[in-house]
Amino acid sequence: MPAGPDTNSSARGQNISHRRGREKRGAEGSHGAEPIPSRPVPSRPVGQLPALPSHQFQVTRGAVAVQHGALRFGLAEAQRPRVGGEGRTAEGSTILQMVKDLHTRVEVLLKQKKDRKQELQALQEQDKNLCDILCVSLFSIDDSAVPSLDELDRYRRHVASLSAEKVSRREEFVSIKRQVVLCMAELEHSPDTSFERDVVCEDEEAFCLSTDNIANLQSLLQQLEARRALNEATCAELRSRITELWERLQVPEEERQSFAVHMTGSKAKTREALKLEVDRLEELKLQNMKSVVQAIRAELAEFWDKCFYSQEQRDAFSPYYDEDYTEALLQLHDIEVGKVKSYYETHKELFEAVQKWEENWKLFLELERKTADPSRFSNRGGSLLKEEKQRAKLQKTLSKLQEELENRIQAWEQEREEPFLVKGQQFMEYVTEQWQLYRMEKEKEKQERHLKKSRQIETEMMYGSTPRTPIKRRVLGPHTPGKVRKLNGTSLSTATPNSTIRSAFGATLFHSPTSRLPPSGGKVRGLWSIPAHRRNKENLSQLNGTTLSGGCSPAAPAQRNHSVNSVASTYSEFARELSKASRCDTSSRILNSTTTNAFC
Numbered sequence: 001m002p003a004g005p006d007t008n009s010s011a012r013g014q015n016i017s018h019r020r021g022r023e024k025r026g027a028e029g030s031h032g033a034e035p036i037p038s039r040p041v042p043s044r045p046v047g048q049l050p051a052l053p054s055h056q057f058q059v060t061r062g063a064v065a066v067q068h069g070a071l072r073f074g075l076a077e078a079q080r081p082r083v084g085g086e087g088r089t090a091e092g093s094t095i096l097q098m099v100k101d102l103h104t105r106v107e108v109l110l111k112q113k114k115d116r117k118q119e120l121q122a123l124q125e126q127d128k129n130l131c132d133i134l135c136v137s138l139f140s141i142d143d144s145a146v147p148s149l150d151e152l153d154r155y156r157r158h159v160a161s162l163s164a165e166k167v168s169r170r171e172e173f174v175s176i177k178r179q180v181v182l183c184m185a186e187l188e189h190s191p192d193t194s195f196e197r198d199v200v201c202e203d204e205e206a207f208c209l210s211t212d213n214i215a216n217l218q219s220l221l222q223q224l225e226a227r228r229a230l231n232e233a234t235c236a237e238l239r240s241r242i243t244e245l246w247e248r249l250q251v252p253e254e255e256r257q258s259f260a261v262h263m264t265g266s267k268a269k270t271r272e273a274l275k276l277e278v279d280r281l282e283e284l285k286l287q288n289m290k291s292v293v294q295a296i297r298a299e300l301a302e303f304w305d306k307c308f309y310s311q312e313q314r315d316a317f318s319p320y321y322d323e324d325y326t327e328a329l330l331q332l333h334d335i336e337v338g339k340v341k342s343y344y345e346t347h348k349e350l351f352e353a354v355q356k357w358e359e360n361w362k363l364f365l366e367l368e369r370k371t372a373d374p375s376r377f378s379n380r381g382g383s384l385l386k387e388e389k390q391r392a393k394l395q396k397t398l399s400k401l402q403e404e405l406e407n408r409i410q411a412w413e414q415e416r417e418e419p420f421l422v423k424g425q426q427f428m429e430y431v432t433e434q435w436q437l438y439r440m441e442k443e444k445e446k447q448e449r450h451l452k453k454s455r456q457i458e459t460e461m462m463y464g465s466t467p468r469t470p471i472k473r474r475v476l477g478p479h480t481p482g483k484v485r486k487l488n489g490t491s492l493s494t495a496t497p498n499s500t501i502r503s504a505f506g507a508t509l510f511h512s513p514t515s516r517l518p519p520s521g522g523k524v525r526g527l528w529s530i531p532a533h534r535r536n537k538e539n540l541s542q543l544n545g546t547t548l549s550g551g552c553s554p555a556a557p558a559q560r561n562h563s564v565n566s567v568a569s570t571y572s573e574f575a576r577e578l579s580k581a582s583r584c585d586t587s588s589r590i591l592n593s594t595t596t597n598a599f600c
Contacts, residue, residue, distance in 0.1 A: 135210035173217065306355070319333065347412075
């Protein structure tokens with residue numbers, strides 16, 4: 001028959017009392033007393049609760065179980081390592097201390113759980129708002145469990161990236177929207193689709209900043225900008241045509257200023273006004289065809305000059321010389337102008353470099369012409385030094401430009417496999433020809449100077465030289481006549497060198513080579529009474545070095561030997577003509593000399 005509860009309790013109490021007695025006796029024996037033999041006590045496992053009264057044991061055990069369960073739950077929720085064993089504590093801890101520690105631990109864990117749940121909820125709300133605006137999916141996380149620190153950190157970074165993306169897309173949206181509104185205003189276009197109305201009319205905060213919407217917004221802006229660019233190109237073409245017709249028709253400046261309000265912008269109203277102006281000018285052009293053709297020919301000639309066309313190249317365009325002013329002729333000129341203008345614009349830099357060389361070359365030639373002007377020596381202010389410096393600088397500039405152009409033209413010809421022509425010649429041939437013409441001109445001037453000098457020498461040998469330096473004028477006073485000799489009843493005054501004998505009618509007859517009177521005032525040897533053979537001997541004496549009046553001096557033998565025969569023959573003719581003149585009627589002719597004496 002099994003024992004009841006009281007029997008078991010009494011048995012357990014006896015065992016405990018026996019065990020305590022043995023422990024007491026063992027303790028006394030350890031102090032030096034003789035040990036008392038006792039029965040061995042079975043060992044209790046570490047962590048096993050000591051024996052308590054049944055009612056107290058039941059209460060304490062229940063409390064520990066509750067606290068331990070709460071701790072396990074808190075540790076599981078917080079994903080922390082559990083305490084070793086089933087509520088195992090350090091040796092020496094009492095049950096009440098263990099319960100107190102567990103209670104404190106549970107409170108800490110519950111607070112952490114609450115904080116993490118609250119942070120998770122806040123992050124989820126932010127994530128939802130951002131995802132609604134950006135049209136992206138939510139962050140994947142189990143909201144029923146307590147999140148770990150790593151999960152919360154990842155969630156925070158995710159929300160921060162969404163916030164930054166929202167700011168970036170908002171700025172892009174505002175910028176694109178502003179441009180869209182401006183384009184629509186310039187194009188006079190009103191929103192006609194739901195998307196355009198959402199962009200322009202709705203609140204910016206309500207617009208969904210999804211990648212698709214941003215892409216559609218950019219596409220809308222590109223379409224509007226393309227339309228605006230097309231309108232601007234059309235208006236620019238119309239304005240260019242208007243300006244061209246104004247120049248050809250020579251429209252007054254006042255009329256141009258009145259239309260200036262339409263020369264900017266590309267709205268539909270402006271575009272329509274430009275079209276009407278072009279139509280009006282075209283009609284006016286047909287009424288003034290001749291002046292228009294002449295104006296376009298002037299423009300064509302200007303581009304020919306810019307492109308350095310030769311005369312052969314210009315003559316190749318035969319309509320340029322046609323006098324039948326028709327619309328077809330005008331169209332041919334328009335085509336030619338467009339072709340030459342395009343050619344010039346394509347190679348503008350090269351033509352400008354050639355033009356620069358041409359300008360420097362003309363300036364160099366101008367300075368060279370100034371060197372032949374003797375009046376430049378009388379200028380003051382250092383002009384001669386400036387000219388020399390400018391000439392030296394121009395020579396260096398021309399050489400440098402020539403070298404640069406040669407290299408650039410060679411590269412151009414190799415690239416296009418065609419010659420670069422300047423006035424129908426290759427550039428280097430053109431430059432060489434210009435230098436040759438310059439040298440030929442210098443040689444021609446040199447020869448002309450030699451020829452002029454030779455003629456001057458011959459003239460001086462024939463008629464005598466003129467004073468090179470200015471002389472003082474004689475003071476007007478009473479004239480003292482010199483001694484004259486009668487020649488066939490005619491009084492002839494002594495003439496000064498190179499004096500001129502004039503007729504009564506003002507015609508020049510001869511230059512008198514007679515010399516001045518000697519300072520002694522002696523008589524002049526009778527010249528006209530000398531026989532012809534004596535006069536010839538006097539002429540021949542020139543070959544022996546004798547100086548005639550008005551002839552060359554012995555100091556210049558080269559001039560003395562030049563054209564002696566012509567001098568002698570002229571002198572003989574002079575004497576004969578003078579003899580004939582003396583036999584004429586003295587009342588009908590009057591010869592005037594530089595001494596203002598008349599003879600009959």
